[in-house]
Amino acid sequence: MERVINFNAGPAALPLAALERARDELLDFAGTGMSVMEHSHRGKDYERVHDEAIALLREIAGIGDDTEVLFVQGGATQQFAQIPLNFLPDGGSADYIVHGAWGEKALSEAQAATKWSGGKVRVAATTVHDKQYTRVPAEAEIARDPQAAYLHVTSNETIHGVQFHELPKADAVPLVCDMSSDFLWRKTDFSPFSFVYAGAQKNVGPSGIVIVLAKKDFIARGRKDLPKIFQYRTVAENNSLYNTPPTFAIYLIRNVLDWIKKGGGLARIEEQNRQKAALIYGAIDANASFYVSPVEKASRSTMNVVFRLPSEELEARFLAEAKKLKMVGLKGHRSVGGIRASLYNAVSLEWTKTLVDFMRDFAKKA
């Protein structure tokens, strides 16, 4: 068996150590004679893993006691609806910053949710420019509503490869952030955020689970006239065990977090992630007549590097030749085309160098 070099945008490459651990105990978890998947979510063997995943996340990310760490289902897409259902009061208004396809979706689902909430949503800033998102909005471009129930921002737009390197300042308005594609890639001060959510399938685990970091006082503000399953307080009061969670996904998150910790924590991961991004953007800029990044330099994503070649034909050849060298997952999102290399935590520096070498050779040859 030869593992390929996986640049998928998510679900994405997982650390080999986390997968090997899962494989080795798939039929016999911790000497219990059954798979972790076969354990009751109310039993002590599973609960140990569950609590360890939360404790590791708190430790690695420096999450304070004022904040709940929650596991929820439905993907970040469900959060797009669930957040306004909880936090947009009747007669209130929520602000959205849009700089890519995911921000658009979050806005659209929030609009639909106002049928229940009675509130309204408002675009505080957008860089839509004919759907070609090439940068994040500058702080001065954000028309904030000081009365907003919250300000929603997408920290990294996976499809357009556009990332906030400095997130909008928190003020009296609670800051809510979709961090799906750049969660836990670097040391982050989570204290300004009232609510952070991230689908696990990029930097921290498999698909089917969302991690939420939410301030306790923000959760308490959520409306109580929703079905219980949709209220974050229900999840928090039950340690994410109100109903059966995706136990295997949480187990794998535990394995990935343990791998991050043992590898030196977020400081070390950040250093490597920055090196990886610098290498690829370096290869683009060194062959600027051949590779073109549509994204403004200050907004270039460290997680999803998107670029174009002179023609779609060359892009197809690029992908085909990369595949021969065991590099997969480089095709850009179907809505925008081109090439995309996703450089999440499990993508090694070595893999990245292989891609950089290939980019240089391919540009030379073409």
Next chain:
Amino acid sequence: MERVINFNAGPAALPLAALERARDELLDFAGTGMSVMEHSHRGKDYERVHDEAIALLREIAGIGDDTEVLFVQGGATQQFAQIPLNFLPDGGSADYIVHGAWGEKALSEAQAATKWSGGKVRVAATTVHDKQYTRVPAEAEIARDPQAAYLHVTSNETIHGVQFHELPKADAVPLVCDMSSDFLWRKTDFSPFSFVYAGAQKNVGPSGIVIVLAKKDFIARGRKDLPKIFQYRTVAENNSLYNTPPTFAIYLIRNVLDWIKKGGGLARIEEQNRQKAALIYGAIDANASFYVSPVEKASRSTMNVVFRLPSEELEARFLAEAKKLKMVGLKGHRSVGGIRASLYNAVSLEWTKTLVDFMRDFAKKA
């Protein structure tokens, strides 16, 4: 490694063959050089598994073209809310049959959902009797509203061990069924149902995924003023790939369905499941002064056999001695106490016989 005998109520035992297959290809799925978890949900390798799971389900269960097979997230508990959100129109009413804890929860979440829907919910029948559910209601006890938007029923109550052996008749009112704990345990005619849902973690897979069988014309009736993620039409129109599904859970369902098919399909599984239930109830009735099933005979569950011993002390000893013989998961639900043996598809006849022998010996000794 010695596998234990697992009578968990869910998450529950999985077929060894399905787990071994997962283990063997955990790092290299179908020769692709990566885990199935690391594949894009939009790539052909994953889509093949996804489509195979749906095709196997259609084949095994005999699902017609008028019915969608969907994968949704959030557990059956989320469905409790999502179903009325979709199908309870403003000014309408929905009927609920309650014969256990899950039916109660479904009713309660539907009541909360009326805040959005504007409709109301109504108890068509209940066997609550001071929370000690001991039987399903008889057909004559069901006070049907002929104008109801739907009639909701729980086919098997996992906690109370109470099962409908013949479900309420379908009439002009659409029949909606929570089949979580007795889905695919026998040959079933799904044609009377407008909507069936089942958390996978009992008979067909790991936790974190719900299977829905829904008539196309019923889905079309669902309201359109909900966030897209909550509309079943969104899931159906996108082949359950509107947003990233829990790919590994669906892969495992595929493995389990393949195991069912290769083992002789539902006819064979049903035969074995009926044997297993007959054996345990036989052991209870043969020692009727020692083991007491609180459930009326006609409503006894083939999936979750609950019984009491003369004292809680004896129950604790029963559990401890069973554990010494590698039998686990026999503790009754914390809300009702006692003993519960769950006999889902992956529980073998041999395991069941081991329990029966133990029950006989324990009663004799005590």
